[in-house]
Amino acid sequence: MLLDFICGTGRRGASLCGAVWLLAMGLYGCGGEPQVSTSYGVVAGKRDGNVLEYLGIPxxxxxxxxxxxADPEPPQPWDGVRDxxxxxNACIQWATGIPAFTPNEDCLTLNIWVPAGEGSHPVMFWIHGGAQAAGSSNxxxxxxxxxxxxxxxxxxxxxYRLLxxxxxxxxxxxxxxxxxxxQAIKDLQAALRWVHEEIAAFGGDxxxxxxxxxxxxxxxTCALLASPKTHAPERLMHKAIMQSGACDTLGIMTQEQAQQEGMKLLAELGCLDAxxxxxxxxxxxxxxxxxxxxFNLFTSFGWLLEEWPxxxxxxxxGxxxxxxxxDLVTENRGYDIPILLGTNKDEGSLFAGFLAHPDDAEGYADFxxxxxxxxxxxIVALYPFADYQNAGSAHADMRGDLIxxxxxLNMARRYSAFNxxxxxxxxxxxFSVVMEVIALGFKKNAPPLGVFHTADIGYLFEFPLLSAILTPSDRTVRDLFQQAWGNFARNGNPNGDGVPVWNAFDPALNNYLVISGQPENRTDFRQGACDYWFQVGYGF
Incomplete structure (x- = not known):
C-alpha cells in the first residue's frame, strides 16, 4: 500500500505531514490500523483477512x-480519530432480551466492508428486515x-429507526x-446521502x-425507489434488489390513518390531554x-394488520x-433503475405456523x-384442503401469496413496462437451527418450515453457522445467489459468469428463475392465485 509508512491523523485538510488523504483503501496509521478521513472526522477500522471493516459510523x-x-440531522464533526x-447500537424495537437487540435511541450508524485492492468498487447498501418493528444490522x-x-x-x-x-x-x-x-425512510435516505458524499474515500463508487x-x-428498498427524494437533488441509488417484499407488503397508510395510530398511542401514554x-x-x-x-414479532406473524397494537x-x-x-414506483419517471426481485417457495410457513389450525376440511373451511x-x-376453492398436508399448510400457501x-408479481408486471x-x-x-428453534412455538397442524421466509439470507451472506452444513445443491444455490447479485451490482444484469441464462421478466409470461440445485427458467408464476388477489386486494 502507498502511504503505509505515514503516521498521524487529523481533520480533513489538517493531517500531520500535510499528506493528502487517500483513497479507496483508506490510510494506515502508526499502529497499522486502516484510517479514512470523512467530512466529519477520521475513522479507524480494522483488517479482517482481505477485507477492511469500518463499523458503527454515525x-x-x-x-x-x-x-x-424529528428528521435526521447530519452528524456532529469530531476531533481526533474515531474508533x-x-x-x-440496535434501534429501539420490540423487547427480546437478546443483547444484539438491546434498544437504544442512539442508533443511527452504518457499517462498511471494503475488499482489498485498489480501484473504485460497486456499492451494495443492505437494509435489514423485521416487519418495521425489529431487527438490526448488528x-x-x-x-x-x-x-x-x-x-x-x-x-x-x-x-434505522423502527416501530x-x-x-x-x-x-x-x-x-x-x-x-x-x-422517520425510518428519512433515516435511510440520510444514510444513502452519507454514502453518496463519503463512500469514495473508502473505495466505493x-x-x-x-x-x-x-x-x-x-x-x-421499494420505498426508496418510489420516493422522489431519493433521486433529487442527488441520485442516491442506481439499482435495486428486493428479496421477499414489495412497497405494499405491510400495507400503506394515509396521513389520517397514521395520525390515528399516533393519537391512540398518545392516549395510552397518558399524554393526549397534556x-x-x-x-x-x-x-x-x-x-x-x-x-x-x-408487540411481539413472533406471535404477530399470525396477525392481520388490524390486529397489531x-x-x-x-x-x-405528501x-x-x-x-x-x-403508484410512484410504477410510473415511468425516467430513473432507468433495473430491479431484481423474488420470493421463497414457502414464504407463508412463518405467518401461519403460530396459529392453531383445524383437523379436517370442514373445519378448514370454517377457519x-x-x-x-x-x-x-x-380461498378454499383456490387452496383446497385435499391438496395439502394439513390445514396449516394450505393456509401457509395462501398467506405466502397474500403477503x-x-x-x-404485481411489482414486476407494472415496473417491467419501462425498466x-x-x-x-x-x-x-x-436447514436452520435458529428457525427450527423458532418453529418449536408453532401451533396445532402447523405447516412444515420448507423454504421459509428469510431462507435466502444464509445463502447470500454465507452465514457461518449455515456454511458448515451446506450440501452440494446448497453450494450451487449459494454460488448462484452471490454471482448473480454481484453481476447485477456491477452491470445491472444478473447474467454473466457463474449464472445460468436468466431471462428478463416478461409480463405476458410471468416468467422467473427457479433458484435451486438445478436452476431453470419457468413461466406463469402463481398465475391463478394472484389473479384473484389482484382483484380483491392483498397484503399483510
Missing amino acids: YAQPPLGELRW AKLKG ELQYDGRKLAQSLNVVVVSVN VSGFFALPALGSGEALSGN PGNVTVFGESAGSTN AEPLQCARALPIAAIRDVIK FRPGLVVD DVFPASPV MEQRYAGQGDD MKCPT DVWMYSLEQDV
Whole structure:
C-alpha cells in the first residue's frame, strides 16, 4: 500500500505531514490500523483477512430529546480519530432480551466492508428486515465481510429507526410540530446521502449504488425507489434488489390513518390531554413507550394488520411520498433503475405456523371464513384442503401469496413496462437451527418450515453457522445467489459468469428463475392465485 509508512491523523485538510488523504483503501496509521478521513472526522477500522471493516459510523445525530421523531440531522464533526471497530447500537424495537437487540435511541450508524485492492468498487447498501418493528444490522447473519470479499464490492449495512421511533405520525398539537411519519425512510435516505458524499474515500463508487434488502428491508428498498427524494437533488441509488417484499407488503397508510395510530398511542401514554402532548411523549423514556405497545414479532406473524397494537408502515405524507408508493414506483419517471426481485417457495410457513389450525376440511373451511370474512369460499376453492398436508399448510400457501408473492408479481408486471426486471423463486430447502428453534412455538397442524421466509439470507451472506452444513445443491444455490447479485451490482444484469441464462421478466409470461440445485427458467408464476388477489386486494 502507498502511504503505509505515514503516521498521524487529523481533520480533513489538517493531517500531520500535510499528506493528502487517500483513497479507496483508506490510510494506515502508526499502529497499522486502516484510517479514512470523512467530512466529519477520521475513522479507524480494522483488517479482517482481505477485507477492511469500518463499523458503527454515525450518519446522523442521535435522535434524542427534541430530535426524537424529528428528521435526521447530519452528524456532529469530531476531533481526533474515531474508533470504528465495533458496531453501533440496535434501534429501539420490540423487547427480546437478546443483547444484539438491546434498544437504544442512539442508533443511527452504518457499517462498511471494503475488499482489498485498489480501484473504485460497486456499492451494495443492505437494509435489514423485521416487519418495521425489529431487527438490526448488528445481527451475525448480516456480516458483509464474505460478500465484499467474494464479489469485490463495498458492502454497507445500516441501522434505522423502527416501530414507534420510525413510523410515528401526529397532527400539530399544542405548540408542537406535526409529525408525518416515515422517520425510518428519512433515516435511510440520510444514510444513502452519507454514502453518496463519503463512500469514495473508502473505495466505493458513489455512482454505482445497489440498494438491497429482505422482508421489511425489501419493502424499504421499494420505498426508496418510489420516493422522489431519493433521486433529487442527488441520485442516491442506481439499482435495486428486493428479496421477499414489495412497497405494499405491510400495507400503506394515509396521513389520517397514521395520525390515528399516533393519537391512540398518545392516549395510552397518558399524554393526549397534556398541554403539550408531543413534549410529554418526548420526555418519556423510549423503553416505556415501547413497552406500552406490547408487540411481539413472533406471535404477530399470525396477525392481520388490524390486529397489531401499533402499526408501523409507509405513510402517504405528501413529502417522502406525494402519492402511494406503489403508484410512484410504477410510473415511468425516467430513473432507468433495473430491479431484481423474488420470493421463497414457502414464504407463508412463518405467518401461519403460530396459529392453531383445524383437523379436517370442514373445519378448514370454517377457519378461513372466520379469518377472512366474505372470502372463505373463494380461498378454499383456490387452496383446497385435499391438496395439502394439513390445514396449516394450505393456509401457509395462501398467506405466502397474500403477503409476499402476489405483491412481488404485481411489482414486476407494472415496473417491467419501462425498466428491466429479473424475477426469481428460491426453491432449495435449507436447514436452520435458529428457525427450527423458532418453529418449536408453532401451533396445532402447523405447516412444515420448507423454504421459509428469510431462507435466502444464509445463502447470500454465507452465514457461518449455515456454511458448515451446506450440501452440494446448497453450494450451487449459494454460488448462484452471490454471482448473480454481484453481476447485477456491477452491470445491472444478473447474467454473466457463474449464472445460468436468466431471462428478463416478461409480463405476458410471468416468467422467473427457479433458484435451486438445478436452476431453470419457468413461466406463469402463481398465475391463478394472484389473479384473484389482484382483484380483491392483498397484503399483510
